[in-house]
Amino acid sequence: MIQERYLNALVLFGLIAVPLYAMATEELFTITLATRAVILALAAVGLNLALGLGGLVSFGHATFFGIGGYTMGVLAYHAQTYTALDLGLFTIEGTKSMPIIWLVAIILSSLVAVVIGMLSLRTSGVYFIMITLAFGQMFFFFTISWAAYGGEDGLSIYVRNGFPGLNTLVPIQFYGICFVILCAVLFLNARLAKSPFGLALNAARQTPMRTQTVGLDPTRLKLVAFVISGAITGLAGALFADLNRFVSPTMFSWQFSGEIMLFIILGGVGRLFGPVIGAVIFVTLEHFLGEITDFWHIYLGVILVIIVLFARGGIVGLLSGRGGGHD
């Protein structure tokens, strides 16, 4: 048994050491894998805020991931084709600047999360799952038919977007950006969980009736959590698109919503590093088992069944000995 914070430190150490080692030995593909793991972890950290703290089983977080992705795709596409983006009332220039793309991705994801959240939070339980899923599917099919930006085929961006002072085409530098963002979001997430908002949200999940009788609005608390959650996953989407220099409707697929939920369950629901550990394990298995067999998901399924049956607190709960976890 090791304490949760030592486990977390160990994970952070691994996320620093492995890419550095890969750089020294010039195994660039390992750095790309690590970048993929870190970005997927970020997407799942976003969902974990809604799912773990707020108890909101969103099966539509791919929506925000995709919005982040298409924000990058559309802005970069207009920049690389030197065309203006016509928004009806006015036109704007595209951009190849990561910070601007991130900001737009965060704002757009938040706005969509407000709308989806306000409608979805009128329901709960299985209906909440279904309605969030439905929104994701709407975006999925919309982008498939969105011919201006590649439709079903997606959209390729030839050169990775830039970050002031860095060469983002060097794998380790782009990894550094993603890693720092993940750390910053984890830090904010840890603070948020202990804040007045975090306390109230936690209570809204566990005992909405009590929350109301002390004068707080559980639905509004959950909505704000949902919006922050969507914004983080949206930011991850923008980074993911930049990693692949490609966006396609699959970013909106319900399978992706399921995958990031799987990371959380694997790692530990509501645990700060649960989604990070889940994503790292997923990407590792995907790579190594994927080399052996195309049907590697079977093994993933077995692991998932074992975790759900015997370790409800996920891997973090299992290793730190603080079992339990919640639904």
Added chain:
Amino acid sequence: MTDLVLETRGITKSFGALKASDSIDFDLRPGEIHAIIGPNGAGKSTLIKQISGELRPDAGQVFLAGTDVTQQTTRARARAGLGRTFQISELAMEDTVLQNAVLGALGASGSVWRFLKPVLSDAELVTRAEEALDRVGLLDARNQRTAELSHGQRRQLEVAVALTLRPKVFVMDEPMAGLGAEGSLTMTRFLDGLRSEAPILLVEHDMDAVFALADRISVLVYGRLIATGTVDEIRSNAEVREAYLGEDA
């Protein structure tokens, strides 16, 4: 009339053919404990839920400190000074005792829209929460997880959370439920002192506690208030004896 802290006028609520509240007029004066007794299924919880805002009456009005709150949410009524405790504890079981009490303090006085500063570093909220815990005798247990508390301690925490609100009126749904003889006695003494801070609407099955505490008692049977009076009046009321108390009361 205007100095009534809590009043219902003609509260009526039906569930299908069942009239759970049948034109109930009830009031609570400053400084008193007004108990509501009645057999199981008489509609006590339904009445409380309409007063706290969890249920809307089909007809009739609820007044809190002279203001008609019938259309207001539970949340708004809590903010207007209604402190409610639940028959079955409504607590955040994964959280510590202190966190539960701080939640009450936060709802009553703090801003919940603060995202980065630890809530337990807010001295004002923590002081308010610890004062309430101290009063019910739970201060020593403040760092325990609520799930680890005994049943009796959870009942105490229920009351402590309501205390953090510093309400104008307490609405307590069976605070003695499941407490042992000694626990009931402690709670009885505590509520006895509490009435001077804010009047208490007390729904309770423990007759010893009710007779020891209540300034007035109302008897609810099949959704109707069949009698309201002092302890002695209720004890000697023939209709009440027949309906509820039994011959040995």
